[in-house]
Amino acid sequence: MRAVWLIARSVLVEAVRRKEIYVIVLASLGLIGAVMTVDFFRLEGLSKFYREIALKIMGVATALTVIVLAARQLPREFEARTIYPLLAKPISRTTFLLGKLLGVMLAAGFCFTLFSAVFLAGTLYLGSGLHAGLYAQYLYLQMIQMLVLATMAFLLSLLMNLDAAITLGAVFYALSSVLMSAVSYIYDWVGAVGKVVLLALTILLPQLPLFDLSEKTVHAERVTLGGEWTWTALDAPTMAMLTAYGAVFAAVYFGLSLLLFRRKPL
Amino acid sequence: MSTDSAAIPAPESSLRPVALVARAVVLETVRRREFYVLAIFMGIFLAGALIAEIVGIENPATGTFILDLGLSLCVVFSQLVTLLTAARQIPDELEARTLHPLLAKPVSRGQCLMGKWLASVFVGVFALGVMLLMGWVPAPKMERYYDLTLLQALVLQVAAFCVIAALALLSSLFIPKMLNMVLLAIIVFKSSTIIGFLQARAAGTALEDVVRWLTGYIPDFSHFNLVQAYTGGVEPVGFETFTLRLAYAAVLSTIYLAAAVWVFNRRTV
Amino acid sequence: MKATARVASAAALALFLVSPILPLQLSTQTVGGGRGDSVEAAEQRNASAFAIILGEFRTNVSDMIFIKTERYLDSGIAYLPHINTDAMAQSGEIETRRRQPAGHDATTCTDPSHHHDHDHDHDHDHDHATSETDHESTDSVAALQRQVEQGLTTAKMREAAALKPGETTGHDHTHEFVDTIIRTAEKDFRGFIGHLERRVKPWRDPRLPHRHTAGTELLPWYRLATMSNPQFVRGYLIGAWWLKKQRTEEQTLEALKFIEEGIANNPNAFQLHLMRGHILRALKRDAEALQSFRRAADLGIAQRPPDGKEGPTWTSYNEDDITAAILLSVFIERDTKGREAALTLAREYRSRMETFPPLDRVIRSLEQPTQTPQGNANASDSP
Numbered sequence: 001m002r003a004v005w006l007i008a009r010s011v012l013v014e015a016v017r018r019k020e021i022y023v024i025v026l027a028s029l030g031l032i033g034a035v036m037t038v039d040f041f042r043l044e045g046l047s048k049f050y051r052e053i054a055l056k057i058m059g060v061a062t063a064l065t066v067i068v069l070a071a072r073q074l075p076r077e078f079e080a081r082t083i084y085p086l087l088a089k090p091i092s093r094t095t096f097l098l099g100k101l102l103g104v105m106l107a108a109g110f111c112f113t114l115f116s117a118v119f120l121a122g123t124l125y126l127g128s129g130l131h132a133g134l135y136a137q138y139l140y141l142q143m144i145q146m147l148v149l150a151t152m153a154f155l156l157s158l159l160m161n162l163d164a165a166i167t168l169g170a171v172f173y174a175l176s177s178v179l180m181s182a183v184s185y186i187y188d189w190v191g192a193v194g195k196v197v198l199l200a201l202t203i204l205l206p207q208l209p210l211f212d213l214s215e216k217t218v219h220a221e222r223v224t225l226g227g228e229w230t231w232t233a234l235d236a237p238t239m240a241m242l243t244a245y246g247a248v249f250a251a252v253y254f255g256l257s258l259l260l261f262r263r264k265p266l
Numbered sequence: 267m268s269t270d271s272a273a274i275p276a277p278e279s280s281l282r283p284v285a286l287v288a289r290a291v292v293l294e295t296v297r298r299r300e301f302y303v304l305a306i307f308m309g310i311f312l313a314g315a316l317i318a319e320i321v322g323i324e325n326p327a328t329g330t331f332i333l334d335l336g337l338s339l340c341v342v343f344s345q346l347v348t349l350l351t352a353a354r355q356i357p358d359e360l361e362a363r364t365l366h367p368l369l370a371k372p373v374s375r376g377q378c379l380m381g382k383w384l385a386s387v388f389v390g391v392f393a394l395g396v397m398l399l400m401g402w403v404p405a406p407k408m409e410r411y412y413d414l415t416l417l418q419a420l421v422l423q424v425a426a427f428c429v430i431a432a433l434a435l436l437s438s439l440f441i442p443k444m445l446n447m448v449l450l451a452i453i454v455f456k457s458s459t460i461i462g463f464l465q466a467r468a469a470g471t472a473l474e475d476v477v478r479w480l481t482g483y484i485p486d487f488s489h490f491n492l493v494q495a496y497t498g499g500v501e502p503v504g505f506e507t508f509t510l511r512l513a514y515a516a517v518l519s520t521i522y523l524a525a526a527v528w529v530f531n532r533r534t535v
Numbered sequence: 536m537k538a539t540a541r542v543a544s545a546a547a548l549a550l551f552l553v554s555p556i557l558p559l560q561l562s563t564q565t566v567g568g569g570r571g572d573s574v575e576a577a578e579q580r581n582a583s584a585f586a587i588i589l590g591e592f593r594t595n596v597s598d599m600i601f602i603k604t605e606r607y608l609d610s611g612i613a614y615l616p617h618i619n620t621d622a623m624a625q626s627g628e629i630e631t632r633r634r635q636p637a638g639h640d641a642t643t644c645t646d647p648s649h650h651h652d653h654d655h656d657h658d659h660d661h662d663h664a665t666s667e668t669d670h671e672s673t674d675s676v677a678a679l680q681r682q683v684e685q686g687l688t689t690a691k692m693r694e695a696a697a698l699k700p701g702e703t704t705g706h707d708h709t710h711e712f713v714d715t716i717i718r719t720a721e722k723d724f725r726g727f728i729g730h731l732e733r734r735v736k737p738w739r740d741p742r743l744p745h746r747h748t749a750g751t752e753l754l755p756w757y758r759l760a761t762m763s764n765p766q767f768v769r770g771y772l773i774g775a776w777w778l779k780k781q782r783t784e785e786q787t788l789e790a791l792k793f794i795e796e797g798i799a800n801n802p803n804a805f806q807l808h809l810m811r812g813h814i815l816r817a818l819k820r821d822a823e824a825l826q827s828f829r830r831a832a833d834l835g836i837a838q839r840p841p842d843g844k845e846g847p848t849w850t851s852y853n854e855d856d857i858t859a860a861i862l863l864s865v866f867i868e869r870d871t872k873g874r875e876a877a878l879t880l881a882r883e884y885r886s887r888m889e890t891f892p893p894l895d896r897v898i899r900s901l902e903q904p905t906q907t908p909q910g911n912a913n914a915s916d917s918p
Contacts, residue, residue: 019442020442020444023445023449024445027448027452035759037467038467038758040754040755041778041786041790042785042789043751043781043786046700046751046752046754047700047752048752049752050755079361161302163303163350163354164306167302167303167306171307171310177592178588178589178590178592181588181589181590181716182313182317182588184717184725185584185587185588185716186317186321186588189321190320202725202728207728207731207732209735209736210728210731210732212735215611215736215737216735216736216737219610219737219748221610221700221701221748223701223702224699224701224703230610230703230748231611234734234735235734238731238735241731242735245731317585321584321585323583325579325583327575327576327579327580327583328579328580330570330576330580331580331583331585331586334594335589338594339594409570458764462763462765463759463763466761466765467762469796478559479559480555481558482554482555482556482557482559483554486558486561489558489561492566494569494595495566495569499569499570500566500569503564503566506564507564510557510561511561513557514557514558514561517550517557520547521547521551524543524544524547528544528547
């Protein structure tokens with residue numbers, strides 16, 4: 001466990017030392033700040049726009065950070081030959097990979113913490129309502145999504161070169177909602193074989209939009225009449241199902257990565 | 267290597283080393299199987315074509331929508347390929363310590379940069395050609411479009427590649443690779459939004475003209491994009507407008523390349 | 536060699552310093568989006584199956600705003616956008632249903648929600664050259680304004696315009712059946728994944744009544760869209776329309792400011808001058824409003840094909856707008872300066888066009904001194 005933690009800490013320290021993470025977070029915060037400073041026709045109480053922009057930037061910036069960070073962990077170790085002294089120590093490859101994963105997830109948590117602090121401060125400043133339960137669930141599900149993306153990036157980086165792994169990871173992330181709606185929409189249009197293929201795609205590929213509660217968080221508002229929220233927090237069984245769903249994909253991708261990593265000649 | 271002698275290479279002696287470096291970069295790109303990225307983008311086009319085939323195209327406006335989407339993605343992806351290729355050149359050479367042997371040969375730093383710039387532009391043009399086969403050739407053409415507008419759009423894209431490659435090489439001398447790629451992507455794809463945002467914020471204030479001038483230093487890649495004009499059935503732009511856009515690309519490329527050579531000559535490798 | 540390098544460096548620096556001249560010059564030479572800018576094209580492409588599959592993914596800001604408007608007014612719920620402004624203008628209905636694959640028809644379908652018997656695709660194709668009988672719609676200021684609004688907005692937008700953030704439409708739309716993009720449980724083949732999607736994404740059973748929410752939340756998007764693309768004329772028009780609909784003087788003045796920014800960026804977009812006229816009338820600044828309507832009429836006549844026939848750059852919506860600009864100019868001229876002045880202006884406009892039936896009718900009315908033009912009583916209808 002201590003070895004896992006040490007490796008994770010080195011990933012986080014390296015990410016922070018290279019300052020990339022800071023700059024991405026700062027650039028994103030700059031964008032959020034710029035949006036906050038715009039006077040939208042002296043209208044008060046406009047909050048959906050701010051929430052949508054902020055949550056979108058938060059999600060995209062963290063996902064890209066995770067994909068890039070995770071995808072380059074293993075290739076860089078091989079390229080710089082720093083993996084040899086590490087593995088010469090009594091550290092198993094499972095521990096090594098787990099440490100890397102934990103490090104990437106800590107970096108994701110670091111990003112979300114910074115973003116959240118600014119987002120919540122902005123929400124308070126603008127005096128706009130936020131459904132706290134939905135927001136907490138949004139963050140939790142985003143972290144599960146990052147876990148899936150990180151393990152997927154590990155796997156891709158072992159299957160292809162670094163640029164291709166990053167590109168494919170980013171493209172899959174960017175187009176996952178299109179993929180999900182395409183499969184759902186065209187199901188009625190295809191024959192029996194096509195239906196099987198679409199069903200297989202639905203089951204075998206992680207449906208990343210399921211981890212994105214941002215739309216409900218954005219559009220949740222107190223209705224003037226009655227005072228109830230337009231959208232409420234998800235119930236516990238749904239959250240449990242989503243957790244299990246993400247965990248399955250993360251475990252499969254991690255397992256496959258480990259398999260390839262073990263077979264990779266040093 | 268003397269930094270001064272390498273600053274501005276004489277035209278005749280410089281051409282061959284530049285071509286050699288460019289060739290080496292292209293070969294390295296192929297050797298490292300970086301066409302995987304291209305294959306990924308092509309896969310997206312194939313998926314799009316398959317979906318269009320399945321759901322059909324209801325009316326000419328939808329046909330134009332698909333054509334516009336296809337061409338826009340061609341442009342975005344080939345710009346991305348150019349950016350990734352150029353931004354990687356110097357950092358990778360430095361990391362792999364392969365720059366020293368290259369510069370030990372009778373190749374000046376200026377020639378080295380020019381070769382890498384040329385190769386990056388070539389890779390972009392190649393990517394655009396391949397993308398067009400996937401994104402434009404099979405796309406429906408159900409309304410009236412002007413071929414000359416398309417030609418102008420493509421020429422301006424090549425001009426955009428020149429600017430992107432030069433800017434990427436310059437910024438790669440200051441900024442870590444991954445960060446550079448992210449920042450460049452923001453500039454290439456969102457600069458007109460940023461410029462519009464800044465100008466609109468300053469509109470009506472005493473700073474309006476100053477901000478308009480200062481934002482002129484941010485490269486605005488929307489001036490090189492005529493895709494929507496083509497798919498919207500707009501006639502070719504006039505000679506003056508077209509030339510002005512090319513001149514804009516030439517000026518930006520020259521400035522960025524000159525700055526890159528200047529910085530590279532003073533940098534310890 | 537050193538000297539050459541120094542000269543080259545100095546030249547590059549000088550080039551850099553003066554380089555903003557080029558983009559500044561280029562910003563005055565914008566290239567329009569052609570037929571892609573038309574409302575009909577936007578509706579058709581965004582309601583297509585291919586566009587629905589893409590969700591909110593769009594390559595141009597106009598389409599992105601189009602989709603965003605739909606989502607925001609329904610609390611984020613993604614309904615199938617089979618929108619037809621003209622159909623809505625005429626019937627108050629939105630025809631929205633999942634397009635069905637070939638072979639799916641009334642004889643094979645058992646789904647009661649499917650409307651097989653009226654696949655009406657109105658194309659907003661009423662022929663203005665022969666619309667003599669339809670003159671009630673253009674003979675009063677209020678009617679002209681309604682016509683412009685209908686060309687610019689959807690029924691849903693007009694309904695939501697008066698709502699404040701947090702308010703929802705109080706009545707149920709029992710006459711609508713609008714399918715959601717996310718499938719209902721009965722139609723979903725994806726099992727638990729479909730279930731999770733319906734839980735995670737904003738979704739309501741499409742059979743339940745719709746509740747629309749305030750459109751003011753969209754205003755920042757219009758502001759940002761016009762900031763990033765100052766040539767997005769429709770963004771200025773709809774943004775100003777939302778603001779004017781707030782019906783407070785402060786917001787109407789903001790609407791005026793916004794539309795004037797649009798005019799500064801697009802001086803030849805006659806619709807912007809028309810909207811400016813409407814806003815000024817709302818502010819009771821009739822003399823300035825008249826100037827704006829006349830400017831809109833002048834610019835529009837110059838852009839209109841002499842016969843008013845539709846083409847890639849001239850749509851039926853353009854024709855509606857120019858009709859409004861011309862007739863409003865004439866009506867206000869009549870109300871402020873008298874019948875003779877209005878007749879002179881009307882004849883002057885008429886001389887610049889081959890055909891323009893609405894104006895012919897108004898001229899005939901003005902030529903009969905004892906008879907009040909139809910709708911005269913409404914001529915001063917407040918917008």
